[in-house]
Amino acid sequence: MGRKRTKSGKIRLAEVAELAGVSPITASRFFRNPEALSVSKRTRVESAAKELGYVPNLAARALASQRTEVIGVLIPSLTNNVFSDVLRGIYDASESSRYSIQLSNTRYSILQEEKLLRLFLAQKPAGLIVTGIDQTAESRAMLDAADCPIVQIMEIGPDPVDMMIGFSHYDAARAVVAHLFEQGHRKIGFVGARMDPRVQRRLDGYVSAMKDAALFEQRLVVTTATPTSVTLGGALFTDLLAREPDIDAVFCANDDLALGVLFECRRREIAVPGQIAIVGFNDLEFMASAVPTLTSVRTNRYEMGKTAASMLINAIEGRRPEHPVLDLGFKVIERQSSSARRSDSRPAVSGAGAANKMIALPSSRD
Amino acid sequence: MGRKRTKSGKIRLAEVAELAGVSPITASRFFRNPEALSVSKRTRVESAAKELGYVPNLAARALASQRTEVIGVLIPSLTNNVFSDVLRGIYDASESSRYSIQLSNTRYSILQEEKLLRLFLAQKPAGLIVTGIDQTAESRAMLDAADCPIVQIMEIGPDPVDMMIGFSHYDAARAVVAHLFEQGHRKIGFVGARMDPRVQRRLDGYVSAMKDAALFEQRLVVTTATPTSVTLGGALFTDLLAREPDIDAVFCANDDLALGVLFECRRREIAVPGQIAIVGFNDLEFMASAVPTLTSVRTNRYEMGKTAASMLINAIEGRRPEHPVLDLGFKVIERQSSSARRSDSRPAVSGAGAANKMIALPSSRD
DNA sequence: GTCGTTGCTGGTAGCGCTGTCAACGTTCCT
């Protein structure tokens, strides 16, 4: 209150400079590059800022310096557990830095992504994190022309825009099928929802592995564009069973679906893994706790987010990574739900996840 | 490329104005309040902007107008399913508006919250969404002094800072206990993790309801500060059973714990609900799909986020809500896991969630 | 002792946009 528009008590850099007995520009430098100041001025500015409770005006800084300290993040979904892990990594890595995260949701639409990208780039972000490798040509052109570092996350592929961190969903799916073959399963169904590019590549991996073994049949695949859910897993599995009652394993494109399949098996009194094996994807926490424990593919989502943000921040500050493309690999976590066909179906009573055996398969680089 | 620092082809408002044959200020008005322009100028500016691909410079706008179009959101966790639903609502509501969301994670620390609040407020956000009602005195003072609308979400309580939207966790917990009493359960355990203020109030509600029936015993309560997980649900339930083997129901502070308890029962071959009833909290999607289907408390998380953001945006634009405190209520969704003690334990075979019966209990206003 | 070099500091001039206010043309009222 009081004067109407006179900055209402706001502390500006000039005030700090005055109290510290230096010029505004010197005070400014303190916040951007303290090393450049003499020790005496540095401490003077520091204590003046503290005393006045100075907080820089980011808008003015952005306007004057022609760049922001914002990292734009484009992800397809906020609902998905997978992305919340990635996001947590991104936020954790950015927290100790000066950069703030600007999040936008493309809702799995590459056109929406293109629109958001245009908006983001106009604000000159310090860096950009985008999901996947399936941008529109227009988006790709904008990314190529952008004058900030960019990280593509979630998967790796040829021809990165800049940096890239992820793993091969295709190879991971092939590893799952290989594991199921090893355990004696032959008639392996595939259940997938929300067929985004990454799920599609998992399907491709499954198809190729099945074809390699001359075991592929189109009827073994049940997919839908509907967003994923546990309930949907049960429904899709029901469809699959109607088509192919003598199936002996189900590869689910994610863990929610796998849980839904497990419940549906319980409802139908189908023994797992005795009659049917189940494998999920992502290795969410509950997989190790289910009865029977559920086999899944561990992907390093938190690490992916965290590494992506660190790489990006380093690149923004001029420290380019040695390897701009980072394959984080995956691991098939073998649990009870997919153990060998011949084994009896009595679930082991040992603690959840006690007997996890892991097969590590970093997807092939490049 | 080309000129080094000359705005590298950036389109400014002045360019648009020139092409449209109007003054820059008129062009500016077009973007903020198109109604104020004559139709002819409006269309001229519109097409000029489109032709040039003009995107406003937000930093300049913020600097000149002394306010940003940023809504700050403070939540305690990114991991939690609960918050991802709320966030989705917030993002959905903000998407069609000019406001962008700035998210920060307090990690369940009110001191961290205070620090973030100070940072946020210094940037003059257009509005603020904060979680809960347990701020530090300092935070509270800052919120009271803030000159922007504020919404507190997740719960309701006395003495709102400004607007408030949520429900009574205390009443919800009492309703759960009442439901269990109705079904003939008496020895009801409580299992809770990450005892944040809202979980604490659920515990308080449970305790008061149990005391009202003279059935409360401290040994029935098992809690931990550890973050929640399905596995943890099994572990806490194991502890509870060790203390009180003849328990007949478990009220879990959230659904992950409930799922963990269910799996642990299956592992121990305890019939649900035949021997033990299970109730969760939040009604995540999988609850309706589990075998048996799991009773839970439905809270309108997505709606909470969406409504909070809409209310906030309306308030920012001068349209204050009629009722600044909004109780979204809750519903105890009765499912198989808590049906009457006397009933046999054969799970109904009907589709998941088919036989949901709902008891609606909007928590008492004020 | 002079010159160049380095390290630190300050002055000037905007960044792109909007708040304020004044001015204009038009319409409506009496």
Next chain:
DNA sequence: AGGAACGTTGACAGCGCTACCAGCAACGAC
């Protein structure tokens, strides 16, 4: 017809900060 009221437009100044460059002192080399 005269004036008020309204709707529409533009000029000016400045938001708070930083890029750029100049200046100054201190130091070492010759």
